[in-house]
Every structure is written in structure tokens, then in C-alpha cells.
Amino acid sequence: MVPDMLLNQVAKKRQAISLTPLIDVVFILLLFFMLSSSFVKPRQITVSAPSEADSHTQEVIEVLLLTEQGDFDMDGQRFNVYQHEHFTHVIKQQAEVVYAVKVKPGLTTQTMVSLLDGLKQAGAMNVTLSGMSR
């Protein structure tokens, strides 16, 4: 009598699916994606201009990077990378010229890249690292 009643109760009660394994699997997937995904957007800048036949006859302006703070010498004048206005109009007047960038020893790659960026944004079309162009 009693076991029958218990059986009925068990049969009536819906078999509930436990959610714990689902959470386990989802957490593992989440952990995998958190560890393997990267949000850095990789880009690139070319450091060597392809040498053309007339590249030697083009005028070259030397740009010498001096300090970590972005001071550089160009055409005999001192500028700063982070003060665009000063050198933008100078570069705009000579946009076709090859700008050969030289860096004083001891400076970091980041400063050099900022200088390359600054020159390109000011309108320079040919920016190379000196030592790379033939």
C-alpha cells in the first residue's frame, strides 16, 4: 500500500533536468574564449619604400629624432611630434620629398613610430627609415 502510493508520487513528479552540467559546460566555454581571444587590432606600417629607378634623384630631407618627448630636427628647425601645427605647413609645402628618418640612439621604437605617424598625418608621402632605402 505505502510503496504503491510512493511510486505514484514519483511517477507523477516530472523528471527535472539538472542545470548544473549546463553551467559547467558554459563556464568552460566562457573561460576558453576569455583566455584565447585578443582585442588588440593589429595593423602595420611599411618601413621600406620600394626603390624605384628615379629614387636617387629625389630630394631627401633628413629628419633626426632627438628626445623621448618627441623633439626632432627637420631642415634645420626644431619641432615636436605632438605639436602638429608647427611642422604641418612646412611638410605640406614639400609633400613629395623623401623624408629620411634617423633616430638618436637610446630612444624607443614607440617614439619613432609616433614620429612616422606625425609625418604621414602632416601630409608627407614618402617616409622611410634611413638605412633602409637603397
Place this chain on the structure above:
Amino acid sequence: MNIAKVEAHKKANQDDGLIPLINIVFLMLIFFMVAGHIEATDLIKVQPPASTSEQAQHDEALTIIVSTDNQLSVAGELVDISVLTTVINDRYAISEAADKFALLIKADANLPVEQLQTVLLAIKQTGLKKVALVTQLQVGDA
């Protein structure tokens, strides 16, 4: 009557309290699946310099990683600076499309420029022209 009422009322499942947790975890999972890029990790960890350059990276280039502690790796293998030219030439020789062969230098942002110049000099000796430097996209004013 009482029994009928009791049977009509469904017992709350013990796992019901976990449903908001599952909602949030699924949301996070979807975010990472959609927004993140799955990338193979490099042999040497470097932080490339930030740049406003919008040029997207070519995937087929040979990657040279230069770290601040003088470690150099070419395509996942540690090499010494003295054999860099030879290694690049070998890779170029066995590459399928010679005119599509490009070099990608992943240098750390704090790498002194002299060390980068040494690497560039070694590359110059191979005669290859397509050389690019890896940067991170910098958002905002420079």
C-alpha cells in the same frame, strides 16, 4: 479539494535560482565569441607600438618578433641575430609565391631603436623590400 490545489501548484525546481546566472554567463559567452579574435599566442610576448596607421596586417608575411631582452624569433622559432639573414633567405627560398613574400617585424614598443636597426640591417642584407612593422591601432588624438 486541498489535494487538487496542492497538485495544481507546481513545485519550484531547485535549480530555478540559477537561471539569472546562466543568462549572464551566456551573454558573456556570446560577447567573447562575437567580439574577440582567436589568435595563436606568440613565442615571445611583445607589446607593439601604438600607431594611427589603418593598414591592415597581411597574414601571409613571415613574422619576426624582437623583444626587449634581445630575444629574436622567426615564425615561431628562436634564432640568433647572427643567423637571421640566413634564416630569412632560407624561408624565402622555400616560399611558394616569391613576389608575395613579405616580412613583418613585431617589435616591442620600448625596444631601443639600435636593436631594431640591427635587425633591419640583417634584413637589408637579404635584399627583400617588403618590410613592415606591426603596430596596434591607437584610438584618439596622438
